[in-house]
Amino acid sequence: MTAPTTVSQTPTATTSSELADLLAAVSAAAAPLAALRPSERAGLLRAVADALDAAADELVQLAMEESHLLEGRLRGELTRTTFQLRLFGEVLEEGSYLEATIDPADPEWGMGPRPDLRRMLVPLGPTVVYAASNFPFAFSVAGGDTASALAAGCPVLVKAHSGHPRLSVRTAELVIGALAAAGAPKGTFGLIVGFEKGVEALKDPRVKAGSFTGSIPAGRALFDIAAGRPEPIPFYGELGSLNPVFVTPGAVKARGAEIASGFVGSVTLGVGQFCTKPGLLFVPAGHGLDEAILAAAREVGPATLLNQRIADGYGEGITKLVGASGVTPMIEAAPVDGLSVGPTVIKTTVPVLLEQADTLLEECFGPASLVVEYDGPQEMLAAARAFSGNLTATVHGEESEAAEIAPLLDLLRERAGRLLWGGWPTGVSVTYAMQHGGPWPATSASLHTSVGTTAIRRFLRPVSFQTMPEELLPEALHDRNVLGIPRRVNGTLTTDDVKA
């Protein structure tokens, strides 16, 4: 890593007049950005991806300095980020995301004659994205929320996370430059630095949506602002998750040692600073995995947390967990030397967990997890019922146990956005079928996802056109399928033209 750091000083906070300019700019950009063809916006996303890839060395160096994350992890995260931008470009070109729907006039329609109606999705308008600390690329300035909103056709203001301010400014420079060079409307993208102006932006009537990844208290505060406005706006907060993992007796028997080491690996990946970190491992009483878990945990050396605020919160979290009655620390490590920390694993039982749910079912962000023994299937189900919303829930079982496991999966499906059979919840692939969301407090909007191609849907709203002449209709709704996209015509999906 020898690339020079181009941003050497911590940027100063956005001023009131700068914020006013940014808001005016995204507001002015909304109509021209919405007017671009989907394929043109796909070109913008690719231009941003190319610019970030070209600056990879510089960006990764900055990210390492500011986040303490390792180079390999950061390079992988940047790859994911630019892949995501390009994948969303493909989604724009495929065109299903528009949900183009055409009902030609029908005098025989069952409830009475139907006029010609044509419906599609259009952009919501300027969006404020609150970047996360733990993903300096993938959930930050040019991350998933930004990619989603731009793909939808919404100008974006990103509120930079204070954990990587120089990286944020440099990424924003690259994004703005790439957009401009690719012909995006002026004002399509801007960066806000500082807490106060970040909050102020969400209150501005020109802003039509907000998006956030972070803690429950911060997310709740912003959600309340968005919902409390004179004109309430959607607010997509991805907040807290415990990500329970249930291990059946059959799985313990078949591959207990592998599960023990996989568990510790997932808990400590990225120093436990993932929203999908498994915070609870449910194992049958008499599982005999203590030694294997402990051995795996001892092998994990100390690693550096993102920043002092995370370290302080983590220290408080494990103090609370360890202090609960009826729990036994298997291995315990508070941060030392400021940010350096090893894993903490605590043992308890389902009855203790349920009795102290307020303490033990609270997310502890960092490399800590609880191993919880359940005494029979009824205790396992009782534990599953105690959860509120989660991003993920995982079951390690044997297919021969399917009948006994089905009721557990039913309970978990009501409480999580992604259900895993085997494997570990960390590592969220950006695909068509990914769901990264879930009931509160996993997110503030369980109808949506913040990862995967359908994340774009968050920034779109439907509009119908009734008996509109073709020259005044958006191209996607012309009789001739100009864009070659899947459309629902008379209730049936087709890529055919509409017959006159």
Add this chain to the structure above:
Amino acid sequence: MTAPTTVSQTPTATTSSELADLLAAVSAAAAPLAALRPSERAGLLRAVADALDAAADELVQLAMEESHLLEGRLRGELTRTTFQLRLFGEVLEEGSYLEATIDPADPEWGMGPRPDLRRMLVPLGPTVVYAASNFPFAFSVAGGDTASALAAGCPVLVKAHSGHPRLSVRTAELVIGALAAAGAPKGTFGLIVGFEKGVEALKDPRVKAGSFTGSIPAGRALFDIAAGRPEPIPFYGELGSLNPVFVTPGAVKARGAEIASGFVGSVTLGVGQFCTKPGLLFVPAGHGLDEAILAAAREVGPATLLNQRIADGYGEGITKLVGASGVTPMIEAAPVDGLSVGPTVIKTTVPVLLEQADTLLEECFGPASLVVEYDGPQEMLAAARAFSGNLTATVHGEESEAAEIAPLLDLLRERAGRLLWGGWPTGVSVTYAMQHGGPWPATSASLHTSVGTTAIRRFLRPVSFQTMPEELLPEALHDRNVLGIPRRVNGTLTTDDVKA
């Protein structure tokens, strides 16, 4: 109409213990209702439709007694209501609404190896529906919100509207009976009578969504409750709309008289008690339509409003409108004899409208509308910019004027859910492409619609399954396309099976 009225007394309010029973029942019904196949739920919707159709005479008689609406209108509304239930049944069987998406494992996926991921929509859970006064069938006990939620697989508690309590109870009896006979889980549907318990239900943690059609203040109050819960839930309020209509000089010239009479007809349809009533008609200065409008308005005889609360609100509304400075009443009629009222039409200009936007851009529910003269295209655009969200916006123009009209349509598209070219916004067809929604205050959730087949989407959330064995996957996500539905496989829509 000779059918006997079976419900002769106003029902008593739901008690605390009755509400507790209702909430326990919908909560218990959620899992078994969700577990039904889409085709089985389609059968439930059809059973409800059949039961309502079979009782049409009795129901329409009750509705006439309680709402003062005319028999023809009510029969048409009941037809729409049962048509809607059956159409939603077809949507369930077609299966696209599940958004089934399958990403087979892919070691070559661009951001790194992808696990097998399969995603579909699942029901949100028990839903409270607040019925409207002005549609005793289509937006009431078995109306669009109920049909949507049941189709999605969500048990429903309807809070009956006090404007038609006996009809509500009788409709609920029929719904409950039909569901039971068709094999629906016990507790799938229930009725709440009374304001207090209706509000209380929305606060219950077992309730996962709310839906409402009515006034802005009432909708806002319920929205605030839903958003302010410890676990915020989606709240779909369809609230207020002005439904502006813009008439170009070309249209005045081509068919001014037809527009004048069409306008008065739409304003006074259903005694002006539609959320899509055109509250503003923008006409070019010197239009010369005053006499035609006045003549049409004089031809409309007095008609009976729904109830005293509507009449009182309407009386206050027109007093405010008529009292504004710079407006001229063309014809003015406050309710007399309690509920009987003729139309009110008021004249003004765009500068006056903009100066007194707070007064003149407030919805007046009933047969009142403003005729607003604009002086040139710039004033017309300035007026369009003054609007916040609307359910509809209409343009009467000539295709030869398309170039001048395009900027107006762009402005209106940002502010409305449905754009009409010609015609009138009253009369909302239930189709695939209908959008009945719009930015605040038209609705509290502009991403959604309360009419049309995509209304079902409001009560569904996505879940992904990762590397899940087929026997534990929902049928919709099996390799073999058991349900024969459109699915997105590897990013492409298909009805094919997934190849191993």
